[in-house]
Amino acid sequence: MADKGNDPAVIWQTMIGELEKGFNSFANHAMGTPEFSRLMNQAGGVATGAQKQLGELMEKYLVSMNLPSRSQLVGMAERLQSIEGQLNEIKALLGQINRDAGNAESAAAGKPRPPRTKRPPAEKAQK
Amino acid sequence: MNAPSMNAALGNDAASLAERIQSEVQRAIQRSIKGVEYFSTSGPALGSTPKDVLASRGTMQLYHYRPVADEIYRVPVLIVMATTNRGYILDLVPGQSFIEFLLKRGYDVYMLDWTAPKPEEKSLRMEDYVLDFIPDCVRRVQQDSGETDVSVIGYCFGGVLSLLYGSIFHDGPMKNLICFTTPIDFREMKLFSNFADRRYFDVDRLIDSVGNMPPELILSSFEMLRPASRAASQVQLWDNIWNDEFVKSYRMFDRWATDTLPLAGDYFRTITKDLMWDNKLYNDAMSVGGRAAKLENVKVPLLHAVAEHDHIVPYEAARHLIARVGSTDKEEVILKGGHVSLVAGANAIKRLWPKLDSWLGQRST
Numbered sequence: 001m002a003d004k005g006n007d008p009a010v011i012w013q014t015m016i017g018e019l020e021k022g023f024n025s026f027a028n029h030a031m032g033t034p035e036f037s038r039l040m041n042q043a044g045g046v047a048t049g050a051q052k053q054l055g056e057l058m059e060k061y062l063v064s065m066n067l068p069s070r071s072q073l074v075g076m077a078e079r080l081q082s083i084e085g086q087l088n089e090i091k092a093l094l095g096q097i098n099r100d101a102g103n104a105e106s107a108a109a110g111k112p113r114p115p116r117t118k119r120p121p122a123e124k125a126q127k
Numbered sequence: 128m129n130a131p132s133m134n135a136a137l138g139n140d141a142a143s144l145a146e147r148i149q150s151e152v153q154r155a156i157q158r159s160i161k162g163v164e165y166f167s168t169s170g171p172a173l174g175s176t177p178k179d180v181l182a183s184r185g186t187m188q189l190y191h192y193r194p195v196a197d198e199i200y201r202v203p204v205l206i207v208m209a210t211t212n213r214g215y216i217l218d219l220v221p222g223q224s225f226i227e228f229l230l231k232r233g234y235d236v237y238m239l240d241w242t243a244p245k246p247e248e249k250s251l252r253m254e255d256y257v258l259d260f261i262p263d264c265v266r267r268v269q270q271d272s273g274e275t276d277v278s279v280i281g282y283c284f285g286g287v288l289s290l291l292y293g294s295i296f297h298d299g300p301m302k303n304l305i306c307f308t309t310p311i312d313f314r315e316m317k318l319f320s321n322f323a324d325r326r327y328f329d330v331d332r333l334i335d336s337v338g339n340m341p342p343e344l345i346l347s348s349f350e351m352l353r354p355a356s357r358a359a360s361q362v363q364l365w366d367n368i369w370n371d372e373f374v375k376s377y378r379m380f381d382r383w384a385t386d387t388l389p390l391a392g393d394y395f396r397t398i399t400k401d402l403m404w405d406n407k408l409y410n411d412a413m414s415v416g417g418r419a420a421k422l423e424n425v426k427v428p429l430l431h432a433v434a435e436h437d438h439i440v441p442y443e444a445a446r447h448l449i450a451r452v453g454s455t456d457k458e459e460v461i462l463k464g465g466h467v468s469l470v471a472g473a474n475a476i477k478r479l480w481p482k483l484d485s486w487l488g489q490r491s492t
Contacts (some may be wrong), residue, residue: 008146017361020359027351037328042327044333052337071246080385092181096270116197118196120492
């Protein structure tokens with residue numbers, strides 16, 4: 001086989017790795033300054049404000065077009081999620097009642113729960 | 128070197144070069160075919176270990192994984208996931224699932240996973256997480272398993288929440304605590320500290336305008352810690368797209384890393400003000416809902432696993448945990464790997480999982 005040191009694929013991968021490390025280290029140094037924090041938070045504040053305004057405008061537009069807005073869809077999803085949550089609670093309760101009633105079968109898993117008798121391997125070996 | 132051996136060496140080099148060119152041409156063809164496949168197929172199904180949802184309320188989701196061993200340890204295990212990410216990182220695919228590993232080793236496993244807070248849940252506070260969600264899940268685990276004792280495993284910020292819970296409810300029922308990469312000294316998370324510099328970062332203004340902390344902002348702040356890594360990993364993906372195993376692994380981790388959850392607004396305010404700004408956990412001044420949360424009150428057996436190359440929670444931020452807790456039975460393990468490879472993937476299978484099993488097994492009877 002060709003010498004790994006001359007293998008173009010290996011050289012390429014090493015170069016990418018070194019570039020990544022070098023850039024990360026340079027950027028981390030720059031991002032550790034108070035000036036970076038000030039600029040980042042200024043820019044972030046402006047972008048967030050603009051995004052919020054756009055969202056509000058879109059909501060009004062969709063209402064005027066007689067289309068469901070995002071918040072209405074989120075509301076629907078929430079109701080479905082709450083129904084799903086209640087079904088899960090009922091399922092868990094039924095499983096519990098089934099176990100409390102002494103049935104060997106667990107309703108949820110469809111098979112009996114194993115006994116809680118396991119010992120760590122080291123302890124077993126000692127015995 | 129004599130003439131015949133020189134000729135033989137030249138012949139070998141030529142054959143090797145031809146082999147290399149042939150292999151590169153084959154890979155180039157494979158790249159084109161697999162590249163198209165990559166965009167037309169979805170990744171592997173994640174989080175598929177059979178489980179039942181025991182409770183779902185607010186952002187809390189409690190799962191119980193169905194036991195697979197013939198006998199299980201007496202003490203059940205509750206995993207508390209980090210609030211910014213989904214729990215399926217601990218349940219990737221069969222053979223690479225921490226949950227599956229625990230089940231096969233005979234643990235009864237529950238997970239407190241989180242869902243995205245809805246807009247009207249922006250007022251969920253730290254109190255809701257530490258004094259309501261976690262105790263509620265612990266109660267449900269007790270009820271479901273029929274056992275009083277519960278071991279808790281917290282990953283990253285899930286570890287912080289578990290510590291806060293354990294320091295407030297120090298009379299039980301937590302029997303053992305395992306923390307993975309859990310920050311204590313938030314000043315040492317240097318870039319995050321700088322991003323959240325109180326002179327420039329107006330957390331109240333941000334949360335008042337957006338409600339919940341958007342996942343895009345959380346993801347960007349994680350990615351900014353290593354700004355070149357995303358581009359470099361895409362180059363690596365292209366290089367290795369002929370390799371199915373590499374692609375599968377890339378897709379699993381990439382999907383999880385970009386599947387960031389938003390954080391409830393008021394909860395994020397507390398994280399920023401109490402932990403990032405005032406470093407209250409490290410300064411022993413943390414309280415939740417008026418109840419002091421001192422690390423010295425945690426007295427249960429504790430294992431802290433930290434990663435040598437963790438760029439999110441550097442060792443300097445995590446190292447104080449062992450010294451600060453009141454436990455007498457406590458251990459820190461520093462393992463090779465990063466923030467995610469510590470708990471999932473090939474490294475974790477060899478290093479963390481067996482270590483955790485031998486530590487926890489002895490304390491689970």
